[in-house]
Amino acid sequence: MTDPGPAAPPPYPVLPGQNPPQTHGVPAPPAGPGVAPPFAAPPTEGRGTRMWLGLGAGALAVLLCCGGGTAAVIGLAVAGTEALDEQGRAVTDDYYRALADDKYGEAYDLLCRDLKERESRPEFERRVTAEPEITSYRVGDVDLNDLTVPVDVVLDGGGRETQRVTLAQNGGTGQLEVCGVS
Numbered sequence: 287m288t289d290p291g292p293a294a295p296p297p298y299p300v301l302p303g304q305n306p307p308q309t310h311g312v313p314a315p316p317a318g319p320g321v322a323p324p325f326a327a328p329p330t331e332g333r334g335t336r337m338w339l340g341l342g343a344g345a346l347a348v349l350l351c352c353g354g355g356t357a358a359v360i361g362l363a364v365a366g367t368e369a370l371d372e373q374g375r376a377v378t379d380d381y382y383r384a385l386a387d388d389k390y391g392e393a394y395d396l397l398c399r400d401l402k403e404r405e406s407r408p409e410f411e412r413r414v415t416a417e418p419e420i421t422s423y424r425v426g427d428v429d430l431n432d433l434t435v436p437v438d439v440v441l442d443g444g445g446r447e448t449q450r451v452t453l454a455q456n457g458g459t460g461q462l463e464v465c466g467v468s
Contacts, residue, residue, distance in 0.1 A: 367430060373462050374428035378435045378451050381464045382423045390414055398454045398465035418442050428453070433462070 377396060384393035390411040394402070397410075405413070419442040426436035433453040440446055454465035 370430060370462075371428045374433065374435055374453050375425050377453065377462050377464065378425050378437060381451070382420060382425065382437060382439075385414060386420045386423065396464050398456070398463040400454075401465060418445060 381393055381396045384390070384396070391407065393414070394407050394410045420439055421442055422440045424438045426438070428435050435451045435453065437449045437451055438446070439449055450468050451464055452466035452468070453462045455461070456463050
């Protein structure tokens with residue numbers, strides 16, 4: 287058998303005022319009850335401040351996400367409304383410009399499919415040439431509830447009237463088309 291050699295240093299630090307345990311080759315047990323912790327209680331300094339800063343940052347993130355989403359939806363609705371108004375005014379203006387310039391084929395091309403099925407291009411041209419000629423016109427704003435546009439028209443001979451143009455969206459192209467004038 288071999289004689290035990292010098293004892294190895296203990297695996298745990300020895301606190302001042304304590305004698306190292308005599309191990310004789312056996313490791314010392316871990317420190318147990320009665321050992322003084324490095325601090326008396328968990329630190330609480332700044333704990334409330336950190337909690338309120340964290341809650342504030344979370345509330346700000348929620349506000350930005352929800353508020354940003356709401357703002358985006360409102361922005362899309364406004365942009366869509368303005369785009370619809372602009373496109374409706376443009377197609378109505380193109381239709382009346384073609385009529386005023388005696389370009390009846392161009393005016394016919396701006397009609398919706400339902401009107402084109404009811405009236406051929408030659409029939410449309412005969413009907414429009416028999417009506418009083420348009421000397422000037424002013425296109426109003428699109429009524430988004432029923433997609434109509436008021437147009438103040440001055441006819442040859444000085445007659446004035448307000449016509450209402452009904453618009454419809456083409457299912458294939460998505461463009462607005464003239465689908466009636468009353």
